[in-house]
Amino acid sequence: MKEQPHRLKWHILFAITILGIAAGIYSASQTINYNWQWHRVLPYIVDTSPVDIIAQGDGSASINNNSLTITYDNGAPDRIINNADTILVSDGDIIFEGDLLARQENVRMGVLIEGLLTTLEISVISLFFSLFIGLVAALMRISNNPFSKNLSLLYVEVIRGTPLLVQIFIVYFFLGTVFDLERFTAGIVALSVFTGAYVAEILRSGIQSISPGQMEAARSLGMTYPKAMMYVILPQAFKRTLPPMASQLINLIKDSSLVSVISITDLTKAGREVVSGSFATFEVWFTVAALYLLLTSTLSWAIQRIEKRLANNG
Amino acid sequence: MVNAYKGNDMVVTANVDKIYPNNCHALKKVTTNIKRGEVVVIIGPSGSGKSTFLRTLNQLETITDGDIIVDGVNMYDERTNINKLRENVGMVFQSFNLFPHLTVKENVMLAPLKVSKLPKSEVDAEAQTLLKRVGLAEKMDVYPAQLSGGQQQRVAIARALAMKPDMMLFDEPTSALDPEMVGEVLDVMKSLAAEGMTMIVVTHEMGFANEVADRVLFMEDGVLLVDDIPENIFGTVANHPRLQKFLSNIL
Ligand SMILES: Nc1ncnc2c1ncn2[C@@H]1O[C@H](COP(=O)(O)OP(=O)(O)O)[C@@H](O)[C@H]1O
Numbered sequence: 147m148k149e150q151p152h153r154l155k156w157h158i159l160f161a162i163t164i165l166g167i168a169a170g171i172y173s174a175s176q177t178i179n180y181n182w183q184w185h186r187v188l189p190y191i192v193d194t195s196p197v198d199i200i201a202q203g204d205g206s207a208s209i210n211n212n213s214l215t216i217t218y219d220n221g222a223p224d225r226i227i228n229n230a231d232t233i234l235v236s237d238g239d240i241i242f243e244g245d246l247l248a249r250q251e252n253v254r255m256g257v258l259i260e261g262l263l264t265t266l267e268i269s270v271i272s273l274f275f276s277l278f279i280g281l282v283a284a285l286m287r288i289s290n291n292p293f294s295k296n297l298s299l300l301y302v303e304v305i306r307g308t309p310l311l312v313q314i315f316i317v318y319f320f321l322g323t324v325f326d327l328e329r330f331t332a333g334i335v336a337l338s339v340f341t342g343a344y345v346a347e348i349l350r351s352g353i354q355s356i357s358p359g360q361m362e363a364a365r366s367l368g369m370t371y372p373k374a375m376m377y378v379i380l381p382q383a384f385k386r387t388l389p390p391m392a393s394q395l396i397n398l399i400k401d402s403s404l405v406s407v408i409s410i411t412d413l414t415k416a417g418r419e420v421v422s423g424s425f426a427t428f429e430v431w432f433t434v435a436a437l438y439l440l441l442t443s444t445l446s447w448a449i450q451r452i453e454k455r456l457a458n459n460g
Numbered sequence: 461m462v463n464a465y466k467g468n469d470m471v472v473t474a475n476v477d478k479i480y481p482n483n484c485h486a487l488k489k490v491t492t493n494i495k496r497g498e499v500v501v502i503i504g505p506s507g508s509g510k511s512t513f514l515r516t517l518n519q520l521e522t523i524t525d526g527d528i529i530v531d532g533v534n535m536y537d538e539r540t541n542i543n544k545l546r547e548n549v550g551m552v553f554q555s556f557n558l559f560p561h562l563t564v565k566e567n568v569m570l571a572p573l574k575v576s577k578l579p580k581s582e583v584d585a586e587a588q589t590l591l592k593r594v595g596l597a598e599k600m601d602v603y604p605a606q607l608s609g610g611q612q613q614r615v616a617i618a619r620a621l622a623m624k625p626d627m628m629l630f631d632e633p634t635s636a637l638d639p640e641m642v643g644e645v646l647d648v649m650k651s652l653a654a655e656g657m658t659m660i661v662v663t664h665e666m667g668f669a670n671e672v673a674d675r676v677l678f679m680e681d682g683v684l685l686v687d688d689i690p691e692n693i694f695g696t697v698a699n700h701p702r703l704q705k706f707l708s709n710i711l
């Protein structure tokens with residue numbers, strides 16, 4: 147109870163510091179005459195611009211009860227437009243190919259949100275592959291067989307010893323050409339193989355941290371090595387490796403921004419595109435950062451939930 | 461033939477040698493046999509090879525030379541399925557080695573479910589019976605970390621019994637326990653012995669050896685030096701100078 151006012155003081159100091167940083171950023175931007183225009187970012191998050199409906203051939207228009215019918219001269223089937231919000235031609239008008247016929251109000255995802263979803267998709271798919279690759283590599287690494295041991299060791303060393311950016315280029319330009327991979331696939335392959343090496347090391351140390359007595363007890367009950375691994379060792383190792391695993395998987399989300407170099411429109415690439423179209427450079431990058439933070443903090447929260455669930459036992 | 465002879469002997473070892481990779485010669489020409497239903501206690505100073513010997517009997521350690529036949533099966537015959545053999549040989553460790561991520565009952569049920577693939581209801585009922593038997597009926601759903609050492613060791617015994625083994629190996633089952641908990645574990649072991657279980661027990665509990673053992677083996681420096689009935693081992697004239705020295709040191 148005595149500590150209460152003390153803690154409050156520090157909370158207040160924290161709030162003041164954050165406000166100070168925000169004010170600092172604002173005044174710094176004032177000195178370079180930056181004009182904050184947050185509203186310019188909005189269309190790239192929720193796109194409310196109407197969709198144009200364009201004529202696909204020459205013909206004539208007829209309107210009846212807000213329904214626009216285009217009869218084409220070349221005998222193509224009539225086009226009936228019921229759902230237009232504004233009709234820009236009149237009854238009986240002659241229409242030429244390419245004419246703007248009508249507009250439709252539309253709310254759809256902005257470019258940044260589409261980029262966010264791409265990043266999410268790449269991250270989630272790579273997450274599952276990297277856990278799988280990492281598990282296989284870790285099991286190979288701790289096996290007694292020199293072949294699998296060395297193969298796994300080589301994999302981990304090569305991947306950890308080269309930059310991810312270079313690996314993405316190699317996968318895309320070399321493997322991508324040889325095996326005819328799409329850029330999206332290439333990005334996932336590069337990210338999964340890269341993260342898998344780190345996951346392998348985390349899992350290996352987790353497995354090796356389990357007392358050898360656990361394996362002996364399991365084997366002495368008649369369990370085969372795979373069964374002992376599956377039911378006794380791995381559940382304990384997974385639990386122990388959750389904290390380093392969480393930070394590695396958060397890294398995966400952040401590392402996924404590098405696939406933008408092979409022209410995948412992920413969140414980062416979308417950010418670059420939006421900056422050149424909107425001239426709101428600072429706002430866009432702050433927004434992009436916030437969206438990444440949304441993804442990483444969600445993952446971090448989910449893993450903490452799992453950790454709590456497992457904490458009651460053992 | 462793997463199963464040619466399944467006679468009165470539960471274990472036969474002949475000239476068993478074990479040299480660890482670090483060149484430690486842990487077992488030297490160990491030859492003995494243990495009959496069905498026999499309770500054999502192994503004593504000897506630390507580092508004399510007692511654990512190593514016990515662990516060769518379910519192949520947690522492989523041997524360098526010699527022969528081991530368990531329940532009529534030559535362990536090193538290439539047709540021998542070591543996992544099948546282990547199902548029939550329970551082991552209890554000094555450090556319990558319960559599975560910390562499973563509840564007490566799940567610890568007992570795991571092997572029958574995953575190895576013997578028995579139906580869950582049957583395994584569950586059997587686990588409850590076993591836990592009742594070791595006096596832990598009310599602890600079924602707690603995790604091992606919440607149990608005392610003595611309770612954990614009794615769970616470990618129940619876990620081994622769940623596979624319905626013909627023989628039980630105990631490696632210093634009470635050495636990690638507080639003195640007041642030794643009795644509860646020994647009582648469970650005594651009741652097992654009384655039921656006719658074949659048991660090989662490495663222990664420093666000379667009272668238990670004297671009371672329960674049919675035979676006592678004394679090992680030193682990897683050699684099986686003395687193999688005799690407890691009366692002769694603990695009698696007034698232990699007729700072996702090394703054994704005498706060992707006993708006078710620990711009693
Ligand atoms: N895994 C091992 N690797 C190398 N040497 C070992 C190993 N386990 C035991 N030893 C050695 O073998 C000898 C016998 O050990 P052990 O069987 O554990 O004896 P005890 O159980 O009688 O104390 C000791 O000298 C010990 O150092």
Ligand SMILES: [Mg+2]
Binds near residue numbers: 512632
């Ligand atoms: Mg020992």
